[in-house]
Amino acid sequence: MKIEHWFSELQNEDVKLSVRIKSHVFSKESKYQRIDIFDTEFYGRIMVLDGCFMVTYKDEFMYQEMLAHPAMMSHDNPKNILIIGGGDGGIAREVLKYDVERVDLVEIDEDVINASKEYLPQTSVSFRDKRLNVYNQDAFDFVGGKRKYDVILVDSTDPVGFAASLFSDVFYMKAKESLEEGGIIATQSGSPFMNPDHIKKAIKGMKKYFKFIKPYVSFMPTYPSGMWSYVMASDKKIEMKREFTGKYMNSDIYEGSQKLPQFMKEIVD
Amino acid sequence: MKIEHWFSELQNEDVKLSVRIKSHVFSKESKYQRIDIFDTEFYGRIMVLDGCFMVTYKDEFMYQEMLAHPAMMSHDNPKNILIIGGGDGGIAREVLKYDVERVDLVEIDEDVINASKEYLPQTSVSFRDKRLNVYNQDAFDFVGGKRKYDVILVDSTDPVGFAASLFSDVFYMKAKESLEEGGIIATQSGSPFMNPDHIKKAIKGMKKYFKFIKPYVSFMPTYPSGMWSYVMASDKKIEMKREFTGKYMNSDIYEGSQKLPQFMKEIVD
Numbered sequence: 001m002k003i004e005h006w007f008s009e010l011q012n013e014d015v016k017l018s019v020r021i022k023s024h025v026f027s028k029e030s031k032y033q034r035i036d037i038f039d040t041e042f043y044g045r046i047m048v049l050d051g052c053f054m055v056t057y058k059d060e061f062m063y064q065e066m067l068a069h070p071a072m073m074s075h076d077n078p079k080n081i082l083i084i085g086g087g088d089g090g091i092a093r094e095v096l097k098y099d100v101e102r103v104d105l106v107e108i109d110e111d112v113i114n115a116s117k118e119y120l121p122q123t124s125v126s127f128r129d130k131r132l133n134v135y136n137q138d139a140f141d142f143v144g145g146k147r148k149y150d151v152i153l154v155d156s157t158d159p160v161g162f163a164a165s166l167f168s169d170v171f172y173m174k175a176k177e178s179l180e181e182g183g184i185i186a187t188q189s190g191s192p193f194m195n196p197d198h199i200k201k202a203i204k205g206m207k208k209y210f211k212f213i214k215p216y217v218s219f220m221p222t223y224p225s226g227m228w229s230y231v232m233a234s235d236k237k238i239e240m241k242r243e244f245t246g247k248y249m250n251s252d253i254y255e256g257s258q259k260l261p262q263f264m265k266e267i268v269d
Numbered sequence: 270m271k272i273e274h275w276f277s278e279l280q281n282e283d284v285k286l287s288v289r290i291k292s293h294v295f296s297k298e299s300k301y302q303r304i305d306i307f308d309t310e311f312y313g314r315i316m317v318l319d320g321c322f323m324v325t326y327k328d329e330f331m332y333q334e335m336l337a338h339p340a341m342m343s344h345d346n347p348k349n350i351l352i353i354g355g356g357d358g359g360i361a362r363e364v365l366k367y368d369v370e371r372v373d374l375v376e377i378d379e380d381v382i383n384a385s386k387e388y389l390p391q392t393s394v395s396f397r398d399k400r401l402n403v404y405n406q407d408a409f410d411f412v413g414g415k416r417k418y419d420v421i422l423v424d425s426t427d428p429v430g431f432a433a434s435l436f437s438d439v440f441y442m443k444a445k446e447s448l449e450e451g452g453i454i455a456t457q458s459g460s461p462f463m464n465p466d467h468i469k470k471a472i473k474g475m476k477k478y479f480k481f482i483k484p485y486v487s488f489m490p491t492y493p494s495g496m497w498s499y500v501m502a503s504d505k506k507i508e509m510k511r512e513f514t515g516k517y518m519n520s521d522i523y524e525g526s527q528k529l530p531q532f533m534k535e536i537v538d
Binding site for chain 1: 284525
């Protein structure tokens, strides 16, 4: 007899995505959240935080590339980078593909980093790079400090619970203080199809402190609805300054991801 | 006590998408497939064919608009349109928004049309339009007949079972015979993430008979992976000839949907 072994994420109360499991590799209740690592049949190894897909080996490139590269491609000369969250290391991995000097990663949950280092080598490879500095503290307190950055990337969980402050107006004010002149901030902003309030809130907060705002989208199969949004903001006009080709990103996608479906235009306008 | 009532589509053996059900409205084994209509909490009314999401009231606009409009927007003067499949009426609804003279819809399964007319009024509204003519026969036999069309839209189920012939090289040869000079054919071509062979096969068949091929993509949350692809083909260069704004489509999306992620470029090249 073969038993059925599935992990399911409730994307909301009424929709769930399930993946067939080979084995449950790791599980821990950290100070902040429940962390699970599974091996799955279709998506390969996956990391789940509080019951939500965060990383799968098969589709993580879509999210990681699309949060990291548009801002990096838009900056004249990105040397100092701040990553908020991103404890799996994937955003840092993408950023370190550029000729950067220093990457600071502020992840509140050390257990996420440790689990990623141990069980997600594909994603966490960046932690071996000497340019990367890890701070295990609340990013809300970290931003606005002495050090300034060319690019800030907000790779946080959703705006509920301990990550909620990372979508507040005050956070964007402090983030702006942490940016060099001409600096760019980019944040993930959820599914415009399932949670339109998430991107609305991000844009509203960013508009208070930045002159130029660029929402954009990518596919992301294991995130709710498969449609994911991001927002870049800067006081300098946001345009492509250099090319980058990855598994998802290329020069066409830089432009194409900013072309929004009509229902989303109406959300972000 | 509240019971849990879900419908789940197995997107492949190892991934499934589930939606919470309010009620099971209709069920029938037709000559060709099993037809189910549900009322769901999040997606509203849905139609399921052989266990696969075909139409949901909440996201059908994404698929219907993105199969119908790119070809319609690319033709100089689309007057006579052929729809292959499309028994729910949604593609016809979109096409009838243009100043067309005649729309022929060839749906093999009369029961799909009848269920849509009865239970999916939002989608099947087109069946009341006098410009629409319905043929209940195999589209493979219908194409290549006497009548010629400006635009052919292939809104079929996936290339297995009774719809497999609609993705064969011979079908594209016959479809070309059914096109007026400068005519355009567009087909849905599945998820490039989960089933890359589907779009590869469509492009390979189309390349034999058409000079210009344009693959493109859209979000579609209830279809496997949420990433859906389509291909347009013509002997005339495919460019936007007129604007159309819907709930998904706009002039930006016409361009943006043809900008492909790198992994998909490598599939279609």
